[in-house]
Amino acid sequence: MPALNATQPPFGLMQDWPLTVDRVLEHARVNHGHREIVSRSVEGPIVRETYADLYARARQVSTALLEDCVQPGDRIATLAWNGARHMELWFGAMGIGAVLHTVNPRLFPEQIAWIINDAGDTHMFFDLTFLPIVEQLAEKCPAVRRWVLMTDEAHAPPAGKIPNLAIYESFIAGKSRDVTWGNFDERTAAGLCYTSGTTGNPKGVLYSHRSNVLHSLTSLQRDSLGFSVDDVIMPIVPLFHANAWGITFSAPAVGAKLVMPGSKMDGPSIYELMDAEKVTFSAAVPTVWLMLKQYLEETGKRLPHLDRIVVAGSAVPEAILRSYEDDYGVKVFHAWGMTEMSPLGSMGATTPEFREQGKDAVQRNKLKQGRPSFGVEMKIVDDNGNELPRDGKTTGHLVVRGPAIAGAYFKNAGGNILDKDGYFDTGDVAHMCPLGYMQITDRAKDVIKSGGEWISSIDIENIAVGHPAVANAAAIGLAHPKWDERPLLVIELKPGQSASREDILAFLTGKIAKWWLPDDVAFVEKIPLGATGKLNKLQLRQTFRGYTWPEQAVAAR
């Protein structure tokens, strides 16, 4: 066989154009340089800069970092809200091969200190809001060489407890814009984001330039985020949540206007910005949409500009979906993902099969977690890793594979995380249907294993919270002499309401399979929640460790 070119094996003869994120901002500067990033600043006023400004200021950030002896691979941390300065740090750090490490400011200060030290951050950029936290952190994080307050001198506090403190605007003022970006291997580390499991220490996900660019491209497909230059995009999801679901890259990639809510995420503030800037697309967790819906109902206001929203972070409640679609004419898409997936995994875009069945079928299907776009491979497997059928009912461990999915955690925490075929176990239990839609039925650690079969705790809870007296519900599996495990349903009643064990069980009867019916109901003052608002079942299982099933429950089965 004649060689196709000088290099073996026979390679194609296309240009070598590494997928580095600086090219995304370069594209925005050249083709959409005048398009705006509108931010509600932490100092108060609405500020406007263009992609050309963002590019110029990010170059100054790069020079300032280089002059501060930042090396490729160094971790540059942020504790900041969604705003243009935060975006400048993104490209300023990544452009020179440093790693932008976004820290979640909602964690406890001790957790933040642990994460900063684990990451080995050399710099920490933070918003004014977080000055009190940083004053506590500074002495606990000796490896941080520079703390930079993201404001100007006029808003800087009097000299305080933080050593090596710089003020952002002075730190970058007058710095050269003549700096080289990119020009390195596309697998170079670009971003670091810790994910906090319910057990053990948080683990870092180390994104690469390649994974960021590919995640951006795959998410730009019409049936995923599908951004256009006509979009005005408001990421309410924080930038510190996996690059705001990748919007830091996907918005400039298409030249869309960005609207950044800063620290104010209450209904009136969000609405005001949305309306004034004619936002067409927004992304947030269900709580935000619930809050905005309440504000709209109270004020009678409408959403004339908003075309579509993406809801993720936790399952979209049906009432939210139907209200936004039917009452406000906003298309709602349910998405699912994980920090480890950059983060988008699946998206609830409709297929013709559901459209043909009418609106109700479409909306019911939208409550599922959605289907993967090209770039994410997804399957369900049994305990031994064998693929299970996509029949819309068989549940199994959800495992995923793709170019923007973690292959290991930072510093190899937790060891090998891939199976022999390179799939990552999401820790979720799900079923999939022949049309590609995936529905999560449980977390693997929360699933109730009764007589070799799985009972979905989430399904039981979703029905139980429909009882008028129930404020919150958690189904947990407890050891059972005959069936290995059986469900105990823990109920938190609404203030002033009452319901008996029999009331709750009667309410469930007929709505789930008979063998799924909890063997007992326990009432508690308050169901414990984790830092992100999810049910803390680990704590519940500890609370009920010594629990004894009632006689009749053991006898009945």
Added chain:
Amino acid sequence: MPALNATQPPFGLMQDWPLTVDRVLEHARVNHGHREIVSRSVEGPIVRETYADLYARARQVSTALLEDCVQPGDRIATLAWNGARHMELWFGAMGIGAVLHTVNPRLFPEQIAWIINDAGDTHMFFDLTFLPIVEQLAEKCPAVRRWVLMTDEAHAPPAGKIPNLAIYESFIAGKSRDVTWGNFDERTAAGLCYTSGTTGNPKGVLYSHRSNVLHSLTSLQRDSLGFSVDDVIMPIVPLFHANAWGITFSAPAVGAKLVMPGSKMDGPSIYELMDAEKVTFSAAVPTVWLMLKQYLEETGKRLPHLDRIVVAGSAVPEAILRSYEDDYGVKVFHAWGMTEMSPLGSMGATTPEFREQGKDAVQRNKLKQGRPSFGVEMKIVDDNGNELPRDGKTTGHLVVRGPAIAGAYFKNAGGNILDKDGYFDTGDVAHMCPLGYMQITDRAKDVIKSGGEWISSIDIENIAVGHPAVANAAAIGLAHPKWDERPLLVIELKPGQSASREDILAFLTGKIAKWWLPDDVAFVEKIPLGATGKLNKLQLRQTFRGYTWPEQAVAAR
């Protein structure tokens, strides 16, 4: 600095997921396995297969090729129309690391033979239509070990002149589907497509798996092709034109239904398929759209399903654009590209700035070649390679860079084709506007250089053909004693029409800058056209080599 992982330099810790095209079809099989590819077969009937069928049959093709001793890097040629069998060869050959070489059957047999021999093809798959051509080719192409007629035994001809002839359906019948696809470097060569310049021999563009996947992803952006699973896509542009503008990959990537017109590309046949299969998207050269428009006008038929079309290959005529948009409610997008660009370079998606100016401004802007999506870098440069301003009027050489743009031709034909910054010179002259839109004003070799300034031959021609007596017009630059070059306008009159030199010049006056006015007009029986229907200016310049300018033309300037 602590190492981020075991490998230096500090790389991200994401999965290794090579961008190989087999993953595209795998995605379609798993998530959209029941979606159809509907083809008008060369044998006559409409045939239907699903992505699951396509996958299964492509696997059989792979096994058949492997059993026929095909090695990675071997070139597998096709002479075929758009149809499902042709698509099977795509994935069957590429999946095992062989190179699918699509040959343009519209070339002269001698050119086809030259290309097959230059490529070193070992196999040639061809449609029934091309049996007479292949009978001529066989003895001229001794390196082709196997000729495969893409039909079944019932349609096979009696034993003829072709040695080693196989019949497609028998060639793949019963072959194992248990074959490994992919699992190689993403830079592996995947496809070969020759581009015929106006001078010299055709040159091969050798696509890689990576370039195909990245081209597909960049073209799937909403402001580019923007396919959805809801689309029914009819590529009228042939598969042998740079993978039908990439549709062979971008359609399965989103699970869209495909409709393949086969060999019948007349108005009634195209309309019949479009209507019956409810096509929402189609792509073709202007001639096809003109033909369909005539058919619609004659029959009074409408296009109720068609949502948008892409027109490329040559500039979209204004009448076509306005008629499809205004009379038929079909969105028209003008695209520009080259075989060397995989092929999409720019796309006429509108930005908010034009939308605000109203429909007329939008439509006028759509006549330009469009703007690049992320993944294509584009700039205009002077003769020394210095970048020129994007002011909407300064013209320069259009150069491009990107991951799906050629870095060299097959076998390094023509030597180095990139400048020091890695840009490829398109051979076009264009201007760009601050909003990113590019407009081609000439081919570099056709531009008329008068007194150090450039005159666009295309602009003069576009106006001249508006004269009622003019059938075709070509402006060429001829040597001039004072201005280096001046324009000569060559006119082909419509049968039975007449016009004088003065009539033509008077018609142009006021419509172009005074110094662009041709110094003379020459009338010819027939303006020569190249194989692809473009003006053959090389031949015209040869014809007029000894030309002498009229006295007054030389004196006047």
